[in-house]
Amino acid sequence: METLQNIVQTINFYLSDYILVILLVGTGVFFSIRTRFVQVRCFGEGMRRVFGGFSMRGGKQKGGLSSFQALTTAIAAQVGTGNIIGSCSAILVGGPGAIFWMWIIAFFGMATIYAEAVLAQETRVVHEDGSVDGGPVYYIKRAFNNKFGSFLAGFFAIAITLALGFIGCMVQSNSIGETCSNAFGIPAWTIGIVVAIASAFVFLGGVQRVASVTEKLVPIMAVLYLLGGLVLLLMRLPYLPETFGMIFKYAFFPNAIIGGGIGYALKTAISQGVKRGLFSNEAGMGSTPHAHAMAKVAKPHDQGVVAMVGVFIDTFLVLTMTALVVISTLYAGNGPLASGAADGISQTNMAQLAFSSVFGNGIGSIFVAVCLLFFAFSTILSWNFFGKVNVAYLFGKKATAVYSVIAVIMIFLGSCLSNDFVWQLSDLFNQLMVIPNALALLALAPLVIAAAKGRSHPKA
DSSP: OHHHHHHHHHHHHHIIIIIHHHHHHHHHHHHHHHTTSHHHHTHHHHHHHHHTTOOSOOOOOSSSBOHHHHHHHHHHHHSSGGGTHHHHHHHHHHOTTHHHHHHHHHHHHHHHHHHHHHHHHHHOEEOTTSOEEOSHHHHHHHHSOSHHHHHHHHHHHHHHIIIIIIIIHHHHHHHHHHHHHHHHOOOHHHHHHHHHHHHHHHHHTHHHHHHHHHHHHHHHHHHHHHHHHHHHHHHTGGGHHHHHHHHHHHHHOTHHHHOSOHHHHHHHHHHHHHHHHHHHHOTTTSSTHHHHTTBOOSSHHHHHHHHHHHHIIIIIIIIHHHHHHHHHHHTTTTOTTTTSOOTTOOTTTHHHHHHHHHHOHHHHHHHHHHHHHHHHHHHHHHHHHHHHHHHHHHHOTTHHHHHHHHHHHHHHHHHHOOOHHHHHHHHHHHHHHHHHHHHHHHHTHHHHHHHHTTOSOOOO
16 A cells, blocks of 8 residues: 555656656646736636626526526536645745745736636537537547547546545535534534535535525635625734835745755746636636536637636635645744744644634634634535536436445545545545646637637537
């Protein structure tokens, strides 16, 4: 087992530090240039489409989802424990400057996710009963209409089912169990039972029930977390100039806080920011296109600009709030991490320590636990749906019932088990998803460019 674990660790290292960073950053830069920076030109349009007709009561659609429901289902997947624990990990390992590189990758990622949403709309399949199928497997096969394309689509479907549908949901339920146990003193396994039952109820209702829950849960969880963070920042207002100064200073001179030579430190800061940023907003991973394919819009471009807002909310609002809270309390003002890592402070307790330092141990821990519960549960719902689409592609719709039963069991087990090798496998399959997805995006670039220039045809 140890040998297998070392192999997985080695593969993850080369994938995350080299292959995927180059592939995903390159894809984002490519689409930014070729779409004439659609994330800037059409950002206002995206915000108007999201908030112009804002409603938390989208109702059941005859086929597919409303554009807002599709967005909240996508954001539910994007805004998970990575926005709290992931950003803390990046800061702890790469220094406060890692957040700057997260912003950079999110900016280019907005162009990538525009491409994903456009292609998901272009290649989706609408059946006679009004139901919709769509996602990367469909545009992968469009991009490579041969045996190679079938192999890539099947490879992607297996990877995402394992990464998100099974192992990923275990990771999320584990986070819920640990934080709630610490905050409320409740055994993790009892929390696991509650989460598993609640998940099963939503799963049974299909995509419509998932959308109905996420369209209400996502705005509530985002507002709750942002308001809590804003209150803390107001109380730490004198330290905000220093906080922003540390983000920009350590983005280029991180050796002062990480240690070592400037070359090594800069590489660490950039790689942490890029890796954590990519897998926080999920742009290029191929997960959120499943939701965007379901949206009922006039033309693919319309959902593309909406998808960009998801990355903006995930990184520039929620993740940045975590970063500002942590840096302003634990780094600025000669905080406990001002000189680098300190004993007793890890990525898993940084956010709780940050909020507790201002709100008190009880309130701070409970606030983080409640927010993580919202974040992780909503992610479980969306990830299960994404996996279900791919199980239906691989084995037919009848197989989705078995898939859901296994997923519920995995959710419970995740709340009371913690195995580093399982989490490393999750990282591996997450990263393997990216390769066929990114190849298809680049192969179908002309469709994306046409949509960005307003030359795509309205949907029938």
